[in-house]
Amino acid sequence: MASVSSQPQFRYTQPPSKVLHLRNLPWECTEEELIELGKPFGKVVNTKCNVGANRNQAFIEFADLNQAIAMISYYASSSEPAQVRGKTVYLQYSNRQEIVNNKTTADIAGNVLLVTIEGQDARLVSIDVLHLVFSAFGFVHKITTFEKTAGFQALVQFSDAETATSAKNALDGRIIPRYLLSENISPCTLRITYSAHTDLSVKFQSHRSRDYTNPYLPVAPSAIDGSNQFNLGVDGKKLEPESNVLLASIENMQYAVTLDVLHMVFSAFGPVQKIAMFDKNGALQALIQYPDVQTAIVAKEALEGHCIYDGGFCKLHLSYSRHTDLSIKVNNDRSRDYTIPNPAMVNPQPSVLGQQPVQTMGHQYNGTQYAPGRQQQQPTMPPQPSAGWGSSAVPPMPQHMMNNHNPYIPPASMPQMTQGMMQMPGQGGIPPFRPTHICPDSYCCQGDMIEQLMIPPQPSAGCGASAVPAIGVNTDK
């Protein structure tokens, strides 16, 4: 029981000990360097490095007290100070008589890293961001995250200790690159040690744990039920407050998405009050306003990641807008206020800047990202120019059987049950997915236009079909 000295720790006041305390070491000094330093004076039986908040202190324990005295004496009278990597290190007797517990699991190299994410917003760092960060050093097999008194932590499993070590050496003490986090997340520092684990047990793919080696692992219900998860990959958790207004961005827009198409799609979940479409960085976005937040939440959950047209076209990404009430200045092919009975009345001024001629709408986009080389799933009907409200214009087959391409779940990890989702209808077989479309009220599924829009590739679905809940998407497991 060598108790810690209570006296002040000034130079030259420590009683001799076979343990020496070293400070001013270069960052992350290694055990090997300590042994090299002490070896000329005796047998180093134990070391402890990376001590202290700056990890620049260490201990060397000699087999014999005289060896420690020899080292202290030598450097006390030497013209050359003790050095590690050219940096002067300062020696003194430790106030303890032995190094305790030097070799923790944290010091033994293994293939699993224990990562502590430090920072005010550490908990907002998503597992996807961690995956991204650590994947730079090799294939990440599994990640689990958890909260301990130490804070927000993760276990990151690599194939081998070498890969893990390279990641540890490169990342320990570093911050997560800012561009991987939302702007409003304060810096997060990574503290990394080795874990004693060699193989993590991951039961589900979820927002807390991932197994990147097992594509058939079930997806945790919590991960499926969650909405708004498409942005987890970059953003961390949901930061946006819920809103009655949804911001939709449309990916892979091979075919025009008209106001009417959006109106129909989003009306499935409740009355759409207003829609405003606009271009953002060359991509189409739209704001869709519901009367209440609840409706917006349901719509978002049901539609997120789904494609308006079969075959992966016009995939919807939804987030909550900061708007609560859109200001629709003019009813045209890009914006409309459905709460006003007569659209013509809401057009106080002629169309002004930024308004596109009608005929530019509805043309097939020169999508470069997606080349439908095979004919399998193109809408057979050529997209029609979108004429206005209440016309007989027929947008090309919006598909109420929206395919789920939930980007939250990594494609490779899609479990068995989702394989049908990926099935191309051209291959025949059972419709891959439950209809997301319900007819909650008379607002939907009435009128000629709707009927035409619903030209069903899968006749079972849609307006006539009675019983399938709108959120069936997310419960289909």
Next chain:
DNA sequence: AGCACA
């Protein structure tokens, strides 16, 4: 640059 909490 000043003593370890794993």
